[in-house]
Amino acid sequence: MHIVDGALSNEVVIAGGVLAVGGIALGLRKLDMEKIPVAGVLSATFFVASLISVPVPPTSVHLIMNGLAGIILGWAAFPALFVGLLLQSVFFGFGGLTVLGINTVNIALPAVVAFYLCRSGILTAAPKKAAIWGGIAGALAIALTTGVVAISLTLSGEKFYEAAKLVFLAHIPVMIIEGFVSAAAVYLIRKVKPELFDLHNTVSQGAD
Amino acid sequence: MSALLHNGPEAIASTPSAGGWSVRDLDPRVRILVVCAFAATVVNLNAFPILGTALGFSLVALFSARLPLGKTLKRVMMMDTFVVFMLFLLPFTMPGETAFTVFSFAASWEGIFEACRIALKANAIVMMVLALVGTMEAVTLGHALSRLRVPEILIHLMLFTIRYIEVLNDEQKRMRVAMKARGFRPSNNIHTYKTFGYLVGMLLVRALERSERILKAMKCRGFQGKLYLLDDMTCNARDYIFAGMMIAIIVVLLSWEYLNVPFV
Numbered sequence: 390m391h392i393v394d395g396a397l398s399n400e401v402v403i404a405g406g407v408l409a410v411g412g413i414a415l416g417l418r419k420l421d422m423e424k425i426p427v428a429g430v431l432s433a434t435f436f437v438a439s440l441i442s443v444p445v446p447p448t449s450v451h452l453i454m455n456g457l458a459g460i461i462l463g464w465a466a467f468p469a470l471f472v473g474l475l476l477q478s479v480f481f482g483f484g485g486l487t488v489l490g491i492n493t494v495n496i497a498l499p500a501v502v503a504f505y506l507c508r509s510g511i512l513t514a515a516p517k518k519a520a521i522w523g524g525i526a527g528a529l530a531i532a533l534t535t536g537v538v539a540i541s542l543t544l545s546g547e548k549f550y551e552a553a554k555l556v557f558l559a560h561i562p563v564m565i566i567e568g569f570v571s572a573a574a575v576y577l578i579r580k581v582k583p584e585l586f587d588l589h590n591t592v593s594q595g596a597d
Numbered sequence: 598m599s600a601l602l603h604n605g606p607e608a609i610a611s612t613p614s615a616g617g618w619s620v621r622d623l624d625p626r627v628r629i630l631v632v633c634a635f636a637a638t639v640v641n642l643n644a645f646p647i648l649g650t651a652l653g654f655s656l657v658a659l660f661s662a663r664l665p666l667g668k669t670l671k672r673v674m675m676m677d678t679f680v681v682f683m684l685f686l687l688p689f690t691m692p693g694e695t696a697f698t699v700f701s702f703a704a705s706w707e708g709i710f711e712a713c714r715i716a717l718k719a720n721a722i723v724m725m726v727l728a729l730v731g732t733m734e735a736v737t738l739g740h741a742l743s744r745l746r747v748p749e750i751l752i753h754l755m756l757f758t759i760r761y762i763e764v765l766n767d768e769q770k771r772m773r774v775a776m777k778a779r780g781f782r783p784s785n786n787i788h789t790y791k792t793f794g795y796l797v798g799m800l801l802v803r804a805l806e807r808s809e810r811i812l813k814a815m816k817c818r819g820f821q822g823k824l825y826l827l828d829d830m831t832c833n834a835r836d837y838i839f840a841g842m843m844i845a846i847i848v849v850l851l852s853w854e855y856l857n858v859p860f861v
Contacts, residue, residue, distance in 0.1 A: 393715065393719035393723075394636060394639070394640055394718055394719045394722040394723070395639070395640050395714065395715045395717075395718025395719050395722070396715050396719070399640070399641070402640070413751065417748060417750050417751060417754075420750060420754070421822070422750070422753070422821075422822025422823070423812065423822065425750065425753045425754055425757060425822070426757055426808045426811045426812045426815065427805065427808040427809075427812070428754055428757070429753070429754050429755075429756070429757020429758045429760070429761060429808075430757065430761050430765070430804045430805070430807055430808040430811065431801065431804055431805070431808070432754065432757070432758040433757070433758045433759075433760075433761035433762045433764075433765050433804070434761075434765050434800050434801055434804040436758065436762050436765075437762060437765045437766045437769050437800065438797050438800065440601075440766065440769075441769070441793060441796070441797070443783060443785065443789060443790070443793065444783055444784055444785055444789075445785050446785060452793065452797070454797060457797070457801075461801070468751055468754055469754065469758075472751075472754055472755045472758045473758070475755070476602060476735065476755075476758070476759070476762075478726065479726060479727075479730045479731055479738065480601075480602045480727075480731050480735065482669075482673055482723045482726065482727050482731070485636070485719060485722055485723070486632065486633065486636040486722055486726055487636045487637060487640050487722070548687065548690055548691040548708070548711065549687075549690070550690070551686065551689075551690040552686040552687065552690055555686065566790055569787060569790035569791065569794065570790050570791075570793050570794040570797060571794065572794060573790065573791040573792075573793070573794020573795055573798065574794040574795070574797045574798035574801070575794075575798070576794070576798070577794065577795045577798035577799060577802070578798045578801060578802060581798070581799075581802050582802045582805060582806075584805070585801060585802065585805050588805070
């Protein structure tokens with residue numbers, strides 16, 4: 390769900406850039422050098438996860454997993470997802486350069502929202518209930534992302550309004566898929582290595 | 598270093614290209630700055646001849662970078678379905694003089710022009726980015742950004758990400774082979790979502806365990822939270838000439854657009 394260069398007005402692009410810098414700065418403050426390897430490896434994992442595609446006839450959709458990234462990384466999702474988007478735009482030509490800021494906000498802000506809304510449920514409830522919270526986080530993050538994409542398009546020009554509405558509708562299947570995939574991932578992690586969800590605590594305290 | 602982040606088999610920035618001049622030999626910092634300036638310029642152009650000229654410069658850069666043209670163009674074409682979708686919709690959502698109608702929906706000329714404009718801008722920028730920055734080794738990009746005073750901790754995060762994308766992608770492929778061996782075929786159903794969820798979850802679990810091992814191994818080697826970037830980048834005459842050329846191009850494009858100075 391990348392916006393390309395040239396579609397948005399300068400005001401929106403600049404606002405996106407400023408917000409992204411703020412978010413990244415906040416995220417980086419939660420990371421000390423001890424936590425860089427964890428954050429880097431997880432950021433690489435989310436990059437790899439976005440290469441997995443689910444066949445949805447007649448086409449296929451690739452996973453985004455920003456909800457899950459938010460739950461695990463918290464504010465650190467901002468720099469982690471930014472790095473992924475930067476590499477994608479520079480080496481794959483996906484998304485644009487001037488819109489890097491707004492694209493980061495569109496993906497990472499919903500991740501942070503999912504973190505605040507769903508994390509306690511995922512940490513404390515029984516694995517099955519945690520999975521439901523995970524599903525909510527996954528679906529919600531995509532819904533919010535399409536919402537913010539729609540808003541940034543509409544702010545750039547009324548002409549995009551109809552298109553933005555359709556983008557939202559077209560992404561409802563993606564929300565459902567991301568919801569199920571995130572739910573299953575949360576379930577497995579709760580069963581196998583629940584510390585993964587506690588990373589944020591240790592990250593923000595900066596101690597082992 | 599990472600095959601995923603490579604543009605073709607010859608994309609090794611550190612190897613000077615054999616014979617002749619190529620953008621690959623230029624200082625990475627200059628390339629990054631120039632691309633940013635070019636992108637900021639192109640999004641502010643509107644007239645078609647000017648956008649066409651900008652696209653022409655991007656194509657020249659693409660040739661000069663000796664990127665495999667077919668492969669790169671395919672990559673450029675593979676824009677998100679979302680973009681294509683929006684470009685197709687734009688003629689119908691933008692009010693203006695009717696060009697044609699499909700099922701009683703009127704397509705406006707204004708919408709068609711706007712869609713073409715966005716497509717031209719996006720392609721011009723993507724090609725320039727792929728030619729000038731995409732041809733760098735991913736690690737070189739990190740070093741160059743660090744030299745451009747991007748915060749160290751972000752650079753470290755980026756270098757770790759670059760380092761492990763390939764490793765984790767291999768892991769993902771191995772797990773997919775194992776899944777295939779057990780008869781898994783992805784389709785559009787709950788079972789697939791659940792299986793992919795477990796795949797992502799397991800990737801994350803293994804990634805966490807891997808990162809614990811990495812930290813320990815790095816501490817053994819005296820890691821104190823700093824990676825030393827041992828290369829030093831220098832700007833020579835060729836870099837200044839190239840930067841000057843690109844600034845000239847940008848000035849021409851902008852004055853053509855905004856001062857109506859006819860250059861052709």
